Amino acid sequence: MKNGAGRPPAADGPITRTARTPVRERGLLRQAALLDATEALLLKQSAESIGIYQIAERAAVPPASVYHFFPTRDAAFAALAVRFMKGIRRVILEPAPATEMGSWQDLFRLEQKRVQLGFNAHPAALKLFYDYSSDAVRLADIRLSDEMFERIYPTLDLLFHMPPIDRAAHRFRVALVAADAVWALSCARHGKITDEYFEEALAVHNAYCRLFLPEILEPRKTLLSAAAQGRTISLTPEERPSAVDPDGSDT
Structure with a gap:
């Protein structure tokens, strides 16, 4: 979805040389510290100028400690990208005020605004996804993005009566x-x-969506009820309430 689609891949080791996934808490903490160091470096210099030894120096550990988790710098970048994207996904799925969910256009505005704010708050992520060409980062982005694309229709169907698409x-x-x-x-x-x-990007996005989405979708009773009571509503399809109200009517 990001990271300069169409650019040639960066040459920093095969993309199959991925990060080692720790299991124990100690390993998780060490890996997190190395990712923090990598992010700090990205705030001050270009991704191309960063290597394993720079990460080790910033984290104040021997280079071997970095290699233990990340065989290449792109493996470290990919792991950092995964951490960021998982954080963005959590933010996207946070409950939203039901009064702000009157249409599918409102939902996309809210979710994309959350992503915009998340990226702008992390300049290192902007560098990774928009300035640096890396097959490893691109692959990590695609894998996580696929999960997010799969949940868009169920999320819409959680709030509105969706047509088959x-x-x-x-x-x-x-x-x-x-x-x-x-x-x-x-x-x-x-x-x-x-x-x-x-705003330009949202207009492009919604213009394409209008090719297969009707301009107006009927909201479900769960959304209308939450809005009338001034409550938030879940954007997580897995937490979907019963499709039938207590009175037996379809929501």
Whole structure:
């Protein structure tokens, strides 16, 4: 979805040389400290200028300790990208005020605004995803993005009466990739995702979605009830309430 689609791959070891996944708490803490060091380096210099020895120096550990977890710098970058994307996913799925979910356009605005703010708060992530060409980072992004694309239709169906959509995940991927290209332009020109480019990207995204989504979707009773009571509503399909109200009517 990000990381300069169409650019040639970076030459920093085979993408099959992935990060080692620790199991014990001690290993998890050490890996987190190395990722913190990697992120700190990215705040001050380009990704291309960072190597295993720089990460080791920043973390104040022997290079062998870095190699134990990350065989290449791109393995460290990919692990950092995964950590960031998982954090973004958690933020996207946080409950939202039901009064702000009146339409599918509102849902996409809210979710993409959360992503914009998340990226802008992490300049290192902007560098990884928009300035640096890496097969390892791109692959990590694709794997996590696939999970997010698969949940878009169920999330919409959680809030609205959705029509059947053939290859829904693919269609939502195309919409977001198109919007992401606008974000990439913003990062290239301004070093962040500006509000102006955010609106441009959202317009591109929604224009494509209108090819397969009706302009107006009927909200479900669960959404209407939550809005009337001023409550938040879950955006996690797995937490979906019963599809039938206590009175037996369809939600």
